[in-house]
Amino acid sequence: MARSAFTFFILTGLVLLLSACQQESDAPPKKDAAAPAAATPAAAPPTVDPALAAQGKDLYNQNCIFCHQADGIGKPGFAPSLVNPELLSISSDRFLLSTIRDGREGTGMPPFAHLGRKKIEAIVAFLRSHAKLPDRAAEVDAEPRSQGDPRLGRFWFDQICATCHGENGDGYVAGGTGTAIGKEGFLSKASDGFIRETIKYGRSNTRMLGFTGPDAMANLSDSEIDDIIAYLRTVPSKN
Ligand code: HEC
Ligand code: HEC
Structure with a gap:
């Protein structure tokens, strides 16, 4: 008894999996991703100290522009966008600061610990000055x-x-x-x-x-x- 119930369970599972695959290959890729449902029009993106962001822009242009491109727009297959609205909205300062400090071992993203915390904070302020969605990181x-x-x-x-x-x-x-x-x-x-x-x-x-x-x-x-x-x-x- 227990065994045939188990077999039934496995078979149902397989059918579900297969039909899910079917749907997936039938669905044509679409251009724009949906905006986070929690982003209400009334909520504003975070404000940034303009002087700090300007300092960050210079540092960005000296250290990051080669890979992440002018204004952080990124280059597909080479370096991700750093000004993408959804990325900035869900990235905590901790995530951005530590990613820049430590880099990503085994990828093209080098560590920038030598810049020191103050300069890295200025770069993050520059990135945040591009934010279009509210800060949902917490x-x-x-x-x-x-x-x-x-x-x-x-x-x-x-x-x-x-x-x-x-x-x-x-x-x-x-x-x-x-x-x-x-x-x-x-x-x-x-x-x-x-x-x-x-x-x-x-x-x-x-x-x-x-x-x-x-x-x-x-x-x-x-x-x-x-x-x-x-x-x-x-x-x-x-x-
Ligand atoms: C030599 C090329 C290169 C340089 C220079 C570089 N990056 Fe990157 N960066 C990359 C790559 C490649 C990745 C993606 C790594 C991966 O595959 O996870 C990345 C990822 C990142 C991420 C994570 C983004 C995400 O989508 O999660 C941040 C943040 C970042 N870089 C910031 C910077 C900043 C700020 C600078 C300058 C101080 C910088 N990078 C300089 C190549 C570079
Ligand atoms: C058609 C290509 C494509 C497919 C399929 C895809 N991704 Fe991505 N994904 C990307 C690209 C490109 C980025 C970086 C976007 C950018 O430049 O900001 C990314 C970014 C991400 C990130 C953020 C990583 C970071 O460095 O911050 C996560 C997490 C992720 N994808 C998970 C997934 C998962 C899980 C799946 C499968 C369910 C998936 N992706 C399928 C292309 C794809």
């Missing part, structure tokens, strides 16, 4: 941690994410257009909420489209997204 970082199943997450990662982020989330070095989301450099700084929001809503005007809502390139449920996060957390230890 709320996003306070989201619950993923309780997902890494084995299920791996399926989705291999099917969907690996195309752009590389087989083990190695990023650009694997020839993809997405960053190295399977490496410690990213995973040690990003909260589960940050990763969840990025998967759900994507980043407008980049190849990173969201995975929920009518404009999604494929619809992933909240639990499937958490399965992917759980899988990502296991990737660095395998390499």
Whole structure:
């Protein structure tokens, strides 16, 4: 009895998985990712000290422009946009400051600890002066941690994410257009909420489209997204 119930469960699971794959390949990729639902028109982006931002702009032009391009717009497959509205909205100062300080080992992003905290803060002020959406970082970082199943997450990662982020989330070095989301450099700084929001809503005007809502390139449920996060957390230890 128990055994046939188990078989039924497995078969139903397979059918569901297959039909989900079907939907996904039928859905044509769309241009713009949906804006975060919590971004109400009334809420304003954070204000920045203009003198500090101007100092940061000079430092940016000396240290970062070669890869991240003028005004931080990025270059697909080479360096991500640093002025993307969704990125700035969910990035805490801690995330930005420590990413710039430590860089991302095994990627093209070098460490800038030698600049010192004050200069790095000025660069962050320059980046924030481009913000168009309210600062949601505290709320996003306070989201619950993923309780997902890494084995299920791996399926989705291999099917969907690996195309752009590389087989083990190695990023650009694997020839993809997405960053190295399977490496410690990213995973040690990003909260589960940050990763969840990025998967759900994507980043407008980049190849990173969201995975929920009518404009999604494929619809992933909240639990499937958490399965992917759980899988990502296991990737660095395998390499
Ligand atoms: C030699 C090229 C290069 C230079 C110079 C460089 N970066 Fe980067 N940066 C990269 C790459 C490549 C990545 C993506 C790494 C990955 O795959 O995770 C990145 C990622 C980042 C990220 C993470 C963005 C995200 O989407 O999560 C931030 C923040 C950042 N860089 C800031 C800076 C700042 C500020 C400077 C100058 C002080 C700078 N970078 C200089 C290549 C560079
Ligand atoms: C069509 C290509 C593509 C696909 C498919 C894709 N991504 Fe991305 N992803 C990108 C690009 C490009 C970026 C960087 C955007 C930028 O330049 O700001 C990105 C950024 C991200 C980031 C932020 C990383 C950082 O460095 O801050 C996360 C997290 C992420 N993607 C997760 C995923 C997951 C999980 C999947 C699968 C469900 C996925 N992506 C599928 C292209 C893609």
